[in-house]
Amino acid sequence: MPIDWAEARATAWQAGYEARPNPETTGFEAALGSALAAPVVAASDLPAFPTSAVDGWAVAGSGPWIVTGEAALAGAVPAPMGTGDAVKIATGAQVPEGCEGIIRLEHTDVRGELIDGDPDREWREAGEEAKLGEELIPAGTRITPPVLGLAAAAGQASLDAYRKPRAGMVVFGDELLTSGPSRDGRVRDSLGPMVPHLLAAAGSTSPEPIGPVADTLDEHVRALREGLETADLVCTTGGTMVGPVDHLHAALKLVGASYIINSVAVRPGFPMLLARTDEGRFIAGLPGNPQSAVIALISLVVPLLAGLRGLSLPELGEITVSQDVPGRGDFTHLSLVDRSGRRLGHHGSAMLRGLARAAGFAVIAPGAEAKAGQTVPLVTIPGVSA
Template sequence: MSTETAPAADRVAPPPPAGWEEARSRVHGVGLAAVLPEVTRSLAETDGHILAEPLTTRTALPAFPTSSVDGWAVRGAGPWRVVGQVLAGGTPTPLTEDGTTVEIATGAMVPEGAAGVLRVEESSRTPNGLVAGTLRSVPEWREPGEEADAGEELLPAGISVDPAVIGLAASCGHDSLRVRRQPRAALLVFGDELLTAGPPGAGRVRDALGPAVPAWLRRYGCVVRPSDVVGPVADTLPAHVAALRGALAGADLVCTTGGTMHGPVDHLHPALAALGAGYVVNTVAVRPGFPMLLARLTGADGRARFVAGLPGNPQSAIVALVSLVAPLLAGLAGRPLPALPHATLAEPIPGRGDHTRLALVRLDRAAGIAYPVGHVGSAMLRGLAGADGFAVIRPRTSGEPGDRVPVVPLPLLPGERVG
């Protein structure tokens, strides 16, 4: 590691930490103030984006009466004389004479004048070729507007677009959607002690965050390209300033790992000062993850840019992601601060004094029960790999079996729903 240090007179004592809930609210607010612009994307390009305006129907759904079975569209009393056929995609000739029928396929438009649709499996032919059978009391077709009226709002703005939303949009006539531009994110890995390949040893540890954090950011809807991940960055102030300046040129959000304290080789704070950044949050009263931060700068285009300083310990870094980055990204997408689900603790979870504790848990979602997991030290990732989220144990409390507590879920794939 570099032996370059900051002069003692230049070191600044850290400010009092912000409360965890206060920090979430604060970073969400600055995200909303910098909400990303709206763009138009083809349906094929919208997966994982956020709707910028409500999804409405361009026509009634269905747009015309549609047969729900294969069979016979009939007029008048039977038996019926066959006068034609209508397949899906065709426009049928009206039935104008009682006692007549047309063969009809599932999904085909029901001809004007039809009184009902007779299922093919419930029909028969008379010796002279007429169709016979008894209609069911319930019509075997879908009425226009049965699913939605023309112009009806189906989904509000702020919904994450997933395959189901894409299919719905296509079904009601949309070729493109107005969505929020996805945030571009970058990652800077700090620490000369880190290895980027092979097993750890001889005083050096393997970088676990460089490969993992971009994947977490993508699950929050960010665009992260391989070239947006840089590191390890040398433990010098000029290297930190240059790396941050380069990343901020193309990213809305730059995450960094390590260097969030005020030690002799922690250069993040002086680098932010050199770039003219202002703190939104500087340290949070949460364990693990205490030395986290979010700073804001103004880019050459006048838009806000953000730097999220994640601690170097891997689990602490993920706590910083769910605590600061997730609320910020919700704001940038124009979405409300996500409400936290609750679960019942199956086992006790000790508190952390005046700090909020985020404790890794596995969820039985059907039963609404949270089970604490093991291997949860701030430098450990084994427990995280088997967890669904973090139980929130508020300051000056402990979690007891049977307590209902908030849970911060780990992010899913863009658009993925919890079962």
Template structure:
């Protein structure tokens, strides 16, 4: 019998495996980079701003007032220097501040009489100095940063047309089980497949490119092996399966992995619910995440193993778990880590109802799992780690 690995050690092990299996970086156009991970630090290609820029509509002036108007600078123009005291140019917001400027006077705080401008500049300059935000070559973001719309905008302002990123992991989902219905209401010994529709959406939100969904896969060794081979042929780097992780009469995942020559990275985890979870690697480098068939246990395995695995595959750091204050007592599970579904109310984490391994009602009403370490119990008012249902999400 395989001894289960400690929950925290399992997270570390799959993260290391994902890091070792991460694909090489690729250059991705800015418009296609959202959600990917920077494979190299983002350093600005120019000073930000690249030239002094007016923050207001008004007058760029040299020396004391009054100032004689000698021109105009609009956004996008190249400004000629102000060579003489007592001169100014009209300037638009975003316009290049001419060399020699000593003040920018706002249009609403100035007076124009006979071609001459008077006014009082404010104490704080109304223009942005060259390099005020960053100087050329300065690192703005480290490798491993998730690309967001804000990152894309920053990169564009620095002069980038593309970003060097880790590509999205290609994922496949195989749903095992003769008892599953894919439409209609459950009955007569058959249950509705809740994971086939839910898990692809979850994998996409976690940053995967889902290239195949197959199920229900019949409960035979032959069909399991054929489904795994089909997922390999689809180009998936990550293959998630549901069900068949135990050693019962219709549990064929372990024999199928043996037939394909897989090696285990994690094989059962000391966590409740969901302990019969696994991650294995096939000879071609593909990673198989074997998730239990009970729906809540499936999601325990997802947050426990798949999120850390994906962090490694995408070149990110192992997700650091936030903490919450418990609003009620949470029981322990002996020698196992207990992942207890909680919701947030009044700034505290409260256990939810309907949390059986086969139930999804509690999951749908929660923000994640409170971590109760082995040999302990969670007490109201104490602090516990929280595993969000998706990395970085608390709602």
């Protein structure tokens, strides 16, 4: 019995979250995209010393002031100032000891060695943004480029994070060509070139695909075992039904995998599955039809990878549809839409033409439909900005 699509997403995420690895202390690049396993704290006051917010003149005492000493530049410790002194100062430079105000460069009256103007406190105080030891970002936060920037500014050189999962791919099918146009009853493989990039965009590292693999049980088992040697997750394409050359289900049993999910009530994309081996590695069975394979990936694989990285279940977006979108009875309907909410043509399970122009899939709940102007959930495609 297929399970509800929303339940399938949550189940896949929970399986990943429970199997997430122990956190590691790692460099910024390796941590990007995963969750913080420990808070980021300030290794010093931020800023660590008073810094000028403008280009101008640092002054002490009452004006007019006499220009003295070297300019205060970023990256150096300036000499202390005496009463009546003026020193040119650059944005970001440490404010000299004894400074009582800064006159913006554009507001300064310069007459030879004398300057005049209206000084103000044009600097950031030490610790204005954060104090030494203060928590800046809580554990569980997704590590984005701005998070890395703040961690660096706070004096950190590494982060405690969950490593990126390794996601391999096995392509099944005697009928698949790896070059040239479709011909002689055989079709060009589109999933091998596409899915590894979707996996990478979803937060995994992804080696070269294995295959196309011959449609025999022995070859299916061999390819699965090869992929599972190094991957936390192996995505397969095709073989999720029970046709004469659909060997995936039998192969799962032979590699010691048990089902977490064995079909989801969603259209398109119905024959999908998620399994786990006795060693705790995952296998996601994606349908052979390209659009259905992408739907299986966003339904099961994206939530699983989020859990493995210590992240929460990815939230759905929203989109206002500009046309009526029918339901699919007891199944969730994922309908291709563009950024204006318009339903796209060429949306059959085997087609990619509509997918290549899509913002994502409008989510129509079981037993429902959407009318033009109605706002519905949107599930996006990894690497494609909605």
